Amino acid sequence: MYLNVTEIESAVTNLHDAHPGTTEIITPPHHTHEGRTTRLLRVGTRQADEVPGILLLGGMHAREWVPPDALISLAADLPEAHDSATGLGYGASTFTAAQVTQVLDNLNLFFFPCVNPDGRAFSQTTSPTWRKNRRPAPAGFTGSSCVGVDLNRNFDFLWDHTTKFAPNADVHTSDNPCDLQVYRGPAAASEPETRNVVWALDNHPQIQWMVDVHSALPAILHNWGSDQNQSVTPTDNFRNPNLDAVRGRPDDGIGEFIPERDLQIGVKLAEGMNDAVSAVRGVDYGVDAAYGLYPTSGASDDYSYSRHLTDPTATKVFGFTIECGDTFQPVFSEAEQVIQEVSAALMALALIAPEVTHSV
Numbered sequence: 001m002y003l004n005v006t007e008i009e010s011a012v013t014n015l016h017d018a019h020p021g022t023t024e025i026i027t028p029p030h031h032t033h034e035g036r037t038t039r040l041l042r043v044g045t046r047q048a049d050e051v052p053g054i055l056l057l058g059g060m061h062a063r064e065w066v067p068p069d070a071l072i073s074l075a076a077d078l079p080e081a082h083d084s085a086t087g088l089g090y091g092a093s094t095f096t097a098a099q100v101t102q103v104l105d106n107l108n109l110f111f112f113p114c115v116n117p118d119g120r121a122f123s124q125t126t127s128p129t130w131r132k133n134r135r136p137a138p139a140g141f142t143g144s145s146c147v148g149v150d151l152n153r154n155f156d157f158l159w160d161h162t163t164k165f166a167p168n169a170d171v172h173t174s175d176n177p178c179d180l181q182v183y184r185g186p187a188a189a190s191e192p193e194t195r196n197v198v199w200a201l202d203n204h205p206q207i208q209w210m211v212d213v214h215s216a217l218p219a220i221l222h223n224w225g226s227d228q229n230q231s232v233t234p235t236d237n238f239r240n241p242n243l244d245a246v247r248g249r250p251d252d253g254i255g256e257f258i259p260e261r262d263l264q265i266g267v268k269l270a271e272g273m274n275d276a277v278s279a280v281r282g283v284d285y286g287v288d289a290a291y292g293l294y295p296t297s298g299a300s301d302d303y304s305y306s307r308h309l310t311d312p313t314a315t316k317v318f319g320f321t322i323e324c325g326d327t328f329q330p331v332f333s334e335a336e337q338v339i340q341e342v343s344a345a346l347m348a349l350a351l352i353a354p355e356v357t358h359s360v
């Protein structure tokens with residue numbers, strides 16, 4: 001059975017109680033529109049400021065039921081394997097006890113299993129296909145679709161698509177509060193759930209990698225999502241207003257700048273995750289730049305990686321989106337298989353990320 005939002009929070013509490021030496025509960029400051037508190041569980045043997053960190057997000061989109069369960073599952077597996085000195089196996093994707101120790105001693109994993117609990121509760125009790133959060137409809141709007149913001153269009157990265165993208169760019173976002181799927185919100189980072197993710201990054205500068213787990217395609221996506229990658233013209237980037245009229249069009253010779261080395265790191269880490277997924281039961285999620293789906297605006301992966309470019313004091317955070325499985329709410333026996341794939345991917349990332357990022 002899928003976890004409900006109460007069970008997710010009890011799982012966080014119980015995991016910390018069972019493994020106080022390898023976990024810490026972290027509580028971001030912003031309550032959801034329905035008054036819920038969300039929490040992170042840090043897993044690692046070192047303090048938060050001692051070693052690099054990976055931020056793992058789940059549940060941003062309400063109807064995507066598997067990712068929160070996957071994050072809770074891995075957050076349970078790791079301390080247990082560590083305490084009992086055993087390895088972990090997900091299908092044919094296996095990790096030794098030494099590798100588990102290596103991950104927990106050299107990294108912190110910041111699990112944020114359910115970013116959008118209001119949405120998940122609504123999806124699990126009332127409207128299974130609900131995607132957004134539950135921000136009340138603005139004054140004068142009464143339709144049920146006018147409730148909510150798509151949190152993965154609400155981050156402060158090229159958020160205002162009407163001025164930042166070409167008129168004919170296929171950017172999937174909307175300024176219409178009654179758009180049932182992709183309403184971007186009244187302002188960048190207007191939503192408490194978005195601001196909690198920003199808070200987690202602001203307050204943990206050791207975080208160097210962020211994986212936002214969604215469903216379903218499947219795919220493993222690396223930066224950028226705003227336009228095609230290019231490593232030739234540094235001035236062609238998201239901060240350049242001269243590109244506002246043309247951003248996001250395919251094959252027009254203009255793209256978002258990414259240093260060659262960063263692109264290599266992003267691809268290599270995404271491929272490492274995909275190899276681990278494939279080993280579970282032979283499913284190839286595939287690796288692509290996020291733009292390969294369609295141009296994105298206000299998304300968590302590009303926001304994370306953009307932070308060091310807009311603020312020189314911010315840590316460079318490589319952003320990834322995993323689109324797991326091939327349906328939003330598979331029967332739970334299938335969900336358990338997808339959970340294994342996500343767990344294998346994230347374990348592989350944790351194993352290779354430090355070396356790949358600092359040696360490519």
Ligand SMILES: [Zn+2]
Pocket residue numbers: 061064214215
């Ligand atoms: Zn999603």
